Amino acid sequence: MATESSEGEEEGKAIGGNQHLVVDDDLREMAKKAAWSVSSCKTGNGVQFLRDDNLDTYWQSDGAQPHLVNIQFQKKVKLQLVVLYVDFKLDESYTPSKISIRAGDGFHNLKEIKTVELVKPIGWVYVSLSGADPREAFLNTFMLQIAVLSNHLNGRDTHVRQIKVYGPRPNPIPHQPFQFTSREFITYSCVR
Amino acid sequence: METLLIDCVQSSLRHFMLRNAIFLCERLCADFPSELNSQLLAICYLHNNQAYCAYHILKALFYIQKFMAIYNSHLVWPQNMKGHKWLNPATCLQFHAFRWIFLLKLKQHYALLSLMQRYTDRRKSAVDHFKRALSMDPLLWAAYEELCVLGAAEEANGVFSEAAALCIWQQLLNPGSNTPNLQITNEDHVVVLNKTLGSEEMSPRQLKSMQGNIFRDTPGNHVAVFSGGPSSQPSSGGSSNISLYGTPSPMPAQLYGVAPPPLCRNVQPNLNILGGESSPKSKINTTLQGSRRKLLDEGKLRKVSGRLFSDSEPRRSTRLAGEAANTNSNSLQVGTNGSGHSSTRYFGGLSSSSKLISAAIRSGTFCKGQPSASESFDEGRRSESFDDSRLDNTATTSSSASLFADDGSLERERTGQQMGGVLAHGSRVSSGILELLDLLRTLGEGYRLSCMYRCQDALDIYMKLSHKQYNTGWVLSQVGKAYFEMVDYLEADQAFTLARQASPYSFEGMDIYSTVLFHLKEEMKLSYLAQELISTDRLAPQSWCAMGNCYSLQKDHETALKNFQRAVQLNSKFAYAHTLCGHEHVALEDFENGIKSYQSALRINPRHYNSWYGLGMIYLRQEKFEFAEHHFRRAFQINPCSSVIMCYLGTALHALKKSEEALNMMDKAIIADKKNPLPMYQKANILVSLEKFDEALKVLEALKEYAPQESSVYALMGKIYKQWNIYEKAMLHFGLALDLKPSATDVATIKLAIEKLHVPDEMVDNL
Numbered sequence: 001m002a003t004e005s006s007e008g009e010e011e012g013k014a015i016g017g018n019q020h021l022v023v024d025d026d027l028r029e030m031a032k033k034a035a036w037s038v039s040s041c042k043t044g045n046g047v048q049f050l051r052d053d054n055l056d057t058y059w060q061s062d063g064a065q066p067h068l069v070n071i072q073f074q075k076k077v078k079l080q081l082v083v084l085y086v087d088f089k090l091d092e093s094y095t096p097s098k099i100s101i102r103a104g105d106g107f108h109n110l111k112e113i114k115t116v117e118l119v120k121p122i123g124w125v126y127v128s129l130s131g132a133d134p135r136e137a138f139l140n141t142f143m144l145q146i147a148v149l150s151n152h153l154n155g156r157d158t159h160v161r162q163i164k165v166y167g168p169r170p171n172p173i174p175h176q177p178f179q180f181t182s183r184e185f186i187t188y189s190c191v192r
Numbered sequence: 193m194e195t196l197l198i199d200c201v202q203s204s205l206r207h208f209m210l211r212n213a214i215f216l217c218e219r220l221c222a223d224f225p226s227e228l229n230s231q232l233l234a235i236c237y238l239h240n241n242q243a244y245c246a247y248h249i250l251k252a253l254f255y256i257q258k259f260m261a262i263y264n265s266h267l268v269w270p271q272n273m274k275g276h277k278w279l280n281p282a283t284c285l286q287f288h289a290f291r292w293i294f295l296l297k298l299k300q301h302y303a304l305l306s307l308m309q310r311y312t313d314r315r316k317s318a319v320d321h322f323k324r325a326l327s328m329d330p331l332l333w334a335a336y337e338e339l340c341v342l343g344a345a346e347e348a349n350g351v352f353s354e355a356a357a358l359c360i361w362q363q364l365l366n367p368g369s370n371t372p373n374l375q376i377t378n379e380d381h382v383v384v385l386n387k388t389l390g391s392e393e394m395s396p397r398q399l400k401s402m403q404g405n406i407f408r409d410t411p412g413n414h415v416a417v418f419s420g421g422p423s424s425q426p427s428s429g430g431s432s433n434i435s436l437y438g439t440p441s442p443m444p445a446q447l448y449g450v451a452p453p454p455l456c457r458n459v460q461p462n463l464n465i466l467g468g469e470s471s472p473k474s475k476i477n478t479t480l481q482g483s484r485r486k487l488l489d490e491g492k493l494r495k496v497s498g499r500l501f502s503d504s505e506p507r508r509s510t511r512l513a514g515e516a517a518n519t520n521s522n523s524l525q526v527g528t529n530g531s532g533h534s535s536t537r538y539f540g541g542l543s544s545s546s547k548l549i550s551a552a553i554r555s556g557t558f559c560k561g562q563p564s565a566s567e568s569f570d571e572g573r574r575s576e577s578f579d580d581s582r583l584d585n586t587a588t589t590s591s592s593a594s595l596f597a598d599d600g601s602l603e604r605e606r607t608g609q610q611m612g613g614v615l616a617h618g619s620r621v622s623s624g625i626l627e628l629l630d631l632l633r634t635l636g637e638g639y640r641l642s643c644m645y646r647c648q649d650a651l652d653i654y655m656k657l658s659h660k661q662y663n664t665g666w667v668l669s670q671v672g673k674a675y676f677e678m679v680d681y682l683e684a685d686q687a688f689t690l691a692r693q694a695s696p697y698s699f700e701g702m703d704i705y706s707t708v709l710f711h712l713k714e715e716m717k718l719s720y721l722a723q724e725l726i727s728t729d730r731l732a733p734q735s736w737c738a739m740g741n742c743y744s745l746q747k748d749h750e751t752a753l754k755n756f757q758r759a760v761q762l763n764s765k766f767a768y769a770h771t772l773c774g775h776e777h778v779a780l781e782d783f784e785n786g787i788k789s790y791q792s793a794l795r796i797n798p799r800h801y802n803s804w805y806g807l808g809m810i811y812l813r814q815e816k817f818e819f820a821e822h823h824f825r826r827a828f829q830i831n832p833c834s835s836v837i838m839c840y841l842g843t844a845l846h847a848l849k850k851s852e853e854a855l856n857m858m859d860k861a862i863i864a865d866k867k868n869p870l871p872m873y874q875k876a877n878i879l880v881s882l883e884k885f886d887e888a889l890k891v892l893e894a895l896k897e898y899a900p901q902e903s904s905v906y907a908l909m910g911k912i913y914k915q916w917n918i919y920e921k922a923m924l925h926f927g928l929a930l931d932l933k934p935s936a937t938d939v940a941t942i943k944l945a946i947e948k949l950h951v952p953d954e955m956v957d958n959l
Contacts, residue, residue: 024936025747026935026936026937027936028747078937080936135940135944135947137936137937137939137940137943138936138937138940168935168936168937169935170781171937172779174809174812174813175812175843175847176877176904177877177904177907177908177911177941178903178904178907178908178929178934178938178941179904179934179935179937179938180902180904181901181902181903181904181932181933181934181935182899182901182902182903182932183713183901184867184869184898184899184902185869185870185873185899185902185904186713187681187711187712187713188679188835188836188839188867188868188869188870189836189870190809190836191801191802191805191827191834191836191837192707192710192711192741192772192775192802
C-alpha cells in the first residue's frame with residue numbers, strides 16, 4: 001500500500017518532485033471521461049500530450065500568461081488529488097513555478113482553492129485538494145482549472161508533461177454507509 | 193467395463209463428440225491406468241486441438257519421441273486448421289449434424305442436433321433431443337451433461353439404470369441394421385468377423401452365417417429375450433432366440449462376395465447410400481479392427497491400420513487373439529479367470545498374453561471349422577460358461593442366466609454354434625456395462641445436483657466415488673465448483689489445487705478456480721495460475737479469464753476488461769466470460785455495457801446465476817429497486833444455497849421497504865452460512881434504519897467476534913451510541929473504526945461524526 005508523498009505547508013510552497021507516481025489504493029483516476037481543454041497551445045504540442053501517459057511528450061502553451069488547463073466533468077465529482085509531471089532539467093524556463101487550482105461549476109464561477117509554488121521540480125508533483133477540515137476531505141465540483149501563473153526564469157510559455165486527477169473510489173457495494181476493510185467482509189461482499 | 197469405455201471413446205471420437213470422448217477417456221484412465229488408455233486420452237485431446245494436453249500425457253509415458261515422429265502430422269494439423277471453419281465447434285457440429293442426421297439418424301447426431309439447438313436457444317427441442325439421444329445411447333455423457341446444464345436432467349438413477357444397461361447390451365450385440373441404434377463398434381465387430389472369416393478360406397459358411405445371424409436381431413425381439421428374464425423359461429427363451437437367429441438366414445448371402453472394406457455396407461443395408469462414405473468409415477473401422485486382429489491374419493491387417501493406432505497395433509496384436517470370430521472362445525477363456533474388469537476383452541481391449549496363447553490354440557482348433565469339434569468344444573465351454581455365470585455380479589445373473597439357459601438350449605438345437613459363447617461372455621460385457629453405468633450414474637447424479645446448485649448433496653455423492661475416480665481432474669474440479677457455489681472458498685481452493693495436481697493440463701473449471709483465488713485475494717497464486725494457463729494454451733478462454741481476474745484483483749479494471757473481452761472473442765459461447773466482462777464494466781461504472789454483457793451471458797445460459805446477480809447489483813446502484821429485487825430473486829431461485837445472494841435479496845427488499853421479509857432473508861442467510869459475516873451486518877443495518885437500536889447492537893456485538901478487524905462494524909456501533917447520546921462509547925467506537933484504516937471517504941465521514949458528536953442528529957445531514 002503506497003503512501004502519498006509529503007505535502008507542502010498550508011499554502012503549498014516549494015514542493016519537490018517525485019520520481020515515481022504512487023497513489024493510495026483507494027484513489028482512482030477521475031479524469032478519463034472529462035473534457036480537457038487548454039487556453040493555448042503550440043502546434044504539435046497540444047492538449048492530448050497531457051493525457052497520453054508519455055513523459056516525453058508535453059503540452060506547450062503559446063500565448064499570454066496565465067496558461068489554463070480546464071477539466072470539465074459531466075457530473076459533480078469528488079476530487080482529492082491533482083498530480084503533475086514537470087521537469088526543470090529538461091524544460092528550464094518552461095517549467096511552471098506558480099500554479100493555481102480553481103474549481104467551480106463553469107467558467108463563470110471558478111474560485112481559487114489552492115496555490116502551489118514549485119522550486120526546480122523534477123518529477124511528479126502532488127497537490128492535494130482537501131482542506132484541513134474533515135468536512136473538506138474532498139472537493140465536489142463540476143470543473144477544475146489548473147492555471148500556470150508564472151514560470152521559472154520568467155519564461156513566457158510553459159511545458160507540462162502529464163496531469164492526473166484523483167478522487168475516491170466509489171463503494172463497490174451500493175447502499176452501504178461504510179466501506180468494508182477486512183478480508184472476511186470483502187470476500188463475502190460480492191458474487192463474481 | 194474397460195472395453196466398453198474404450199469403445200465409447202472411439203465411437204465418440206469418430207463422431208466428433210470430443211468432449212464426450214475426453215470425459216469417458218478420463219474415467220477410463222482413472223480406473224484402468226495403462227499406457228494404451230493414456231494414449232487414447234492423448235489422441236482425444238489431439239482431436240480436440242489440445243495438443244499440449246496430449247503432449248503432457250505422452251510425456252508421462254516417455255513417448256515423446258515416438259509421438260513427435262509419428263504424430264507430427266497431427267501436431268501440424270491443428271495449426272493448419274486454425275483459420276478453418278471446422279475449428280469452430282459450432283459450425284463443425286452443425287455441418288456434421290445435418291449431414292449425418294439426414295443420412296444415418298444416429299443417436300449421436302441427435303445429440304449434436306440438440307447441441308446446436310441449445311446454442312440457438314431452442315431449449316425445449318434441445319431438451320427433447322438430448323433425452324432421445326440419451327435413451328438411445330445411455331453412455332452419451334455429453335448429452336446428459338448438456339441436459340444438466342439446461343436444468344432439465346432427470347435423476348441419474350433413471351437415466352443410467354438397468355433399462356439403460358439393457359439398452360446398451362442390446363446395442364452391443366445388435367448393429368441394428370434397420371434401426372437408429374447404430375453403434376459403429378458393432379459394425380466393426382461384424383466387419384472384423386466377416387473379414388477374419390473371409391480371409392480364412394476354411395471357415396465354413398455356416399459358421400459365418402451363424403455369426404452373422406447373431407448380430408442380426410431386431411431390437412424388439414432382443415428385448416423380448418431379456419424380458420424373458422430369469423431362467424424360469426429357458427425353452428421359450430431359447431425358442432425365441434432360435435426364431436431370432438432363424439430369421440436372418442437370407443442375410444448371410446450378403447456377407448460374402450464383397451471385398452473386406454465395404455463390409456460395413458453389408459451389415460447395414462441402409463448404409464448403401466453411403467457407398468462413398470463407407471471407405472473412409474471402413475478406414476476408421478479397420479484401424480479399430482486392427483486392434484482386434486485374428487492371430488492368423490496379423491500381417492494383412494497391420495498394414496491397414498495406418499493412422500493413430502498404428503503404434504499400438506503391434507502390441508495389441510500380439511496380445512489379442514483372434515478377437516472377432518473367436519472372441520467366444522477367447523473371452524470364455526478369459527472369463528474363467530474371473531476378475532471383474534480387465535479380463536473381458538470383447539471389443540478390442542487388452543488381454544494378457546497367457547490368455548492369448550490359450551485362446552490362440554482354441555481359435556486355431558476352432559477355425560478348422562469342424563462342427564462336431566466345435567460342438568464338443570462348445571460343450572466344454574458351456575460348462576465353463578456356467579461357472580462363469582456364478583462368478584458374475586448378482587445384478588447380471590438374471591440376464592446372464594437366461595442367456596445361459598438359451599445357450600444350453602441352443603447348443604442342443606444347433607451344431608457348431610458359438611452363440612452360446614457369445615451370450616456367455618456377453619455376461620461379462622453386461623457386468624462391464626453395469627459397472628460403467630454405475631460410475632456414470634454417480635457422476636451424473638453429482639453433476640446434475642451441482643447444476644441444480646444443491647451443492648452439499650452433490651458433494652456427498654462425489655464422495656461415494658472410488659478413490660481412483662475421485663482423484664481425477666474432472667471430479668476434483670466439480671468438487672471445487674460445488675464448494676465455490678456454497679461460498680466456501682477455502683475448501684474450493686483445496687479441491688482445485690488437487691485438481692491441478694491430478695491433471696495440470698486440464699482447463700475444466702479453471703476459470704472458477706481463478707475466481708476463488710480472486711475472492712481469497714491470493715494475488716501470488718492467481719497470477720501463477722494465470723501465467724501457467726496462458727503458457728499452456730493461449731487460445732483457451734479460461735486462461736484469459738484467469739488473467740483478467742488477476743488484473744481485476746489489482747484494481748486495473750480496464751486491462752481486466754480487455755482480457756475478458758479476449759476470452760469472449762475466443763469462445764463467444766462461454767457464458768462466464770461475458771459475466772466477468774459485465775463485472776468489469778460495472779467496476780468502471782459503465783452500467784449500460786455492463787447490462788449488455790450480463791444479458792449476453794444470460795442469453796447463452798439462462799441458469800447462470802452470476803449474471804442475474806450482476807444485473808440485480810446494477811439496478812440496486814441505479815436505485816431501481818423492483819428490478820433489483822426481481823433479479824436477485826431469480827438468482828436466488830437458481831442457486832438457493834448462496835448466502836451472498838440471500839443477503840443482497842434482503843438488501844433489495846429492505847430498500848423496497850419490505851423490512852420484515854428482508855429480515856427473514858437475512859436470518860436465512862445467517863443460518864445458511866455461519867462464516868459469512870455480511871448478513872449479520874446487513875441485518876444490523878436494517879435494524880438501525882428501523883430504529884431498533886438494541887437488537888442492532890446485539891447483532892453487532894456478535895459480529896465483533898466474527899470479524900474484529902472490520903471498521904464498518906465499529907463505525908455503525910459508534911453511530912448507534914451517538915443516537916443514544918452515549919458519547920464516550922461513541923467516541924471509543926469511532927476511534928476504533930478510524931484505527932482500522934477505513935477508506936478515505938469513511939475517514940471523512942467518521943471524523944465528521946466525531947466532530948458533530950455533541951450536535952443533535954437533526955443538524956447532521958449526511959451521516
